[in-house]
Amino acid sequence: MKEMYPKKGRVILHVDMNSFYASVEMAYDQELKGKPLAIAGNPEERRGIIVTCSYEARKFGVRTTMPLWEAKKLCPDLIIKKPNFDRYRSASAAMFDLLRQYTELVEPVSIDEGYLDITDCSDIGSPMQIAESIQKRILDQLDLPCSIGVAPNKFLAKTASDMKKPLGITVLRKRDIPSVLWPLEVGQMHGVGSKTADKLNSIGIETIGELAKANDIQLKGLLGINGIRLRDRANGLDNRRVDPESVYDFKSIGNSTTLPRDISNQQELLKVLDKLSEQVAARMKRKEAVATNISVTIRFKDRKTITRSHKLENPVSRQDDIAAAAKTLFLKHWNGDSVRLLGITGTDLLDADKAVKQLDLFSYEHDARKEPLFNTMSLLREKYGKNIIESAGSQVKKPHLNENKSAGTSFNKDFLQERRPNDETDKKEK
DNA sequence: TCTGGGGTCCTAGGACCC
DNA sequence: TCTGGGGTCCTAGGACCC
Secondary structure (H helix, E strand, O other): OOOOOOOOOOOEEEEEEOOHHHHHHHHHOHHHOOOOEEEEOOHHHOOOEEEEEOHHHHOOOOOOOOEHHHHHHHOOOOEEEOOOHHHHHHHHHHHHHHHOOOOOOEEEEEOOEEEEEOOOOOOOOOHHHHHHHHHHHHHHHHOOOEEEEEEOOHHHHHHHHOOOOOOOEEEOOHHHHHHHHOOOEHHHOOOOOHHHHHHHHHOOOOEHHHHHOOOHHHHHHHHOHHHHHHHHHHOOOOOOOOOOOHHHOOOEEEEEEEEEEEEOOHHHHHHHHHHHHHHHHHHHHHOOEEEEEEEEEEEEOOOOEEEEEEEEEEEEOOHHHHHHHHHHHHHHHOOOOOEEEEEEEEEEEEEHHHHOOOOOOOOOOOOOOOOOOOOHHHHHHHHHOOOHHHHHOOOOOOOOOOOOOOOOOOOOHHHOOOOOOOOOOOHHHO
16 A cells, blocks of 8 residues: 655765774874875785875875875875774774764764664754764764765765765755756766766766666666666665664675785695685684685786685685685686785675584684774873763763774774674575 | 775576476 | 576676775
């Protein structure tokens, strides 16, 4: 039966941290504030690309993924910091804890951004007041800047948060779509990368407005069902809900590494696979997951990349099992050419307790943190000599820091991807 | 001196089954 | 002188995002 009344409009916020890693480093070290700062890996190990940079660095043209030497050429005074992922993860956890003081309907989408559904939060204040409060408290309590989009759905909220940086708040209503969204180039749209933009341009679609009015059949022929979805989004249609649980539905766990130099020696490469399987095994253990599919990624000297996967009869999670599967795959498909990067990923994940065949009393790993968390209270006491949290907080829940303990140095969702307690459902069935 | 590492989702072909 | 029409599983690869 059709609903007789239109569904109540939703109010969705998208909170997007501004140059997150660089901002966290600045929160730790005030000396860095106002200076061109970049987070980058080690060029000696061929990991020397810009991961994030401060707005001061951007003024010089420094951009994410730019090789370090190029960034230095543009900005000779650029300050370089190695990434400190533990630090970013705990800052992230503190940030999401703060968001959850407004509503439980918080969906993290990556380490530095998330959605909130504040439709039923009118008792707290207007959407704009809530956005302002969030932005101010993240700045005051964590010393981190963010931009916020306010809109009736995820797509528009995401688009809006992108419009004013840093420290912007942008409202994007349905009625603003023709004047604000449609004049933008299609390539600007979330979900449209360079390939898709080229394809759309090839049929004369240059702006989001043109995409919004494009022909169904033509779009489907060009882009498949994604074409239809993009056209809907261009019209401001998006009914994906804010799902706080989605963070637990991880589908793969993988680690990869660019080798310090190209390697063609088999023994050396197998050693790398040992190391990678150790990392994957450790993360699978923490997340209490097992994999029934193992895949290996090989990037050759010329950057040509292949992935080869194998479905397993029995799920694996131990290092030696993962390594064995990975090595078999590798040896079967490697043509002997020089290798630039190797990766191992476990997919088709199951809950460990569902898959386990025998009780392993020693499987629980207690992994203590190696360095202090991004602790808002101690940080601010240090800085201001007073307790900002208590003075600012009238909310029930105190920000509590995630107990996440990964010592890994990966950019991923580990900061929240703990296994959901009491989860009865098999991930595969979800 | 080019181009990291973590992911998700989608497509497409072949095998296999009913 | 004949080969339909689903469906699922597996594998490989592409596009995109942060």
